[in-house]
C-alpha cells in the first residue's frame with residue numbers, strides 16, 4: 001500500500017518504520033527535509049502536498065495546532081483514506097477541540113470527501129513500536145463513517161501488531177480523544193509511565 005505520513009516525528013516514524021517492515025511503501029511529508037527526524041536511506045521524504053498526491057492512505061501525525069493549516073495545504077484528498085492520529089491536548093489534560101467536536105471531525109471538515117478514520121491516538125508512540133505485552137496485544141480503537149476505509153485502517157493497525165477494534169462512527173472521535181487524554185494524564189501526571197496500553201476484554 002502507498003502510504004503518506006504527514007509529519008516525521010515520534011508517531012510518524014514509529015508507524016512508518018513498522019509499515020515499511022511489512023512491505024508498505026512509505027513516504028514522509030515534511031516541511032523541512034534537512035531537519036526531519038526520519039533520515040534513513042530507506043525513508044523517502046517529500047513536501048507534504050507531493051507526498052499526499054500519490055498516496056492511497058494519508059496519515060496525519062502533526063501537532064493538533066498545525067492541522068488547520070496542514071490539512072487544506074495537502075490539496076484534494078477526496079476519496080483517499082485519511083488516518084488522523086492527532087490529539088488536541090489542552091491545559092490540564094482537557095480537549096482543545098471545539099465543544100461538541102474533535103480533531104477527527106475537524107479533519108473531515110477541512111478535507112471534504114476524504115474518508116477519515118480516527119486511529120493511532122489512544123496510546124503512546126513507544127507502544128506503536130511494539131504493541132505486544134507477553135502473549136497479548138494492545139487494542140487499537142478506531143472510528144469513522146466509511147466501512148472500507150475502516151477496514152484499511154484496521155489492517156494497518158494489525159500489521160503493526162495491534163488488535164484493532166471498531167469503536168463506531170467518526171463522531172466517536174470525541175471519545176477516542178478523551179481516552180487518549182486519560183492515557184496521557186496517567187502516563188505523565190499519575191505515575192504510570194508510558195509503557196502501558198488499553199486492552200478491550202469481551203465475552
Ligand SMILES: NC(=O)c1ccc[n+]([C@@H]2O[C@H](COP(=O)([O-])OP(=O)(O)OC[C@H]3O[C@@H](n4cnc5c(N)ncnc54)[C@H](OP(=O)(O)O)[C@@H]3O)[C@@H](O)[C@H]2O)c1
Pocket residue numbers: 006007008009010011012030031032035036037048060061062063064066069070085086087088089120121122123124125126
Ligand atoms: N507522542 C505520542 O506518544 C503520541 C501518541 C498518539 C498521538 N500523538 C499525537 O500525534 C501527533 C504527533 O505527535 P509526535 O509526538 O509525533 O510529535 P513530534 O515528534 O513533535 O512530531 C511532529 C511532526 O509534525 C511536524 N510538523 C509540526 N508542525 C508542522 C507544520 N505546520 N507543517 C508540517 N509539519 C509540521 C514536525 O515537523 P518539524 O520537525 O518540521 O517540526 C514533526 O515531523 C500529535 O498530534 C500528538 O498529539 C502523539
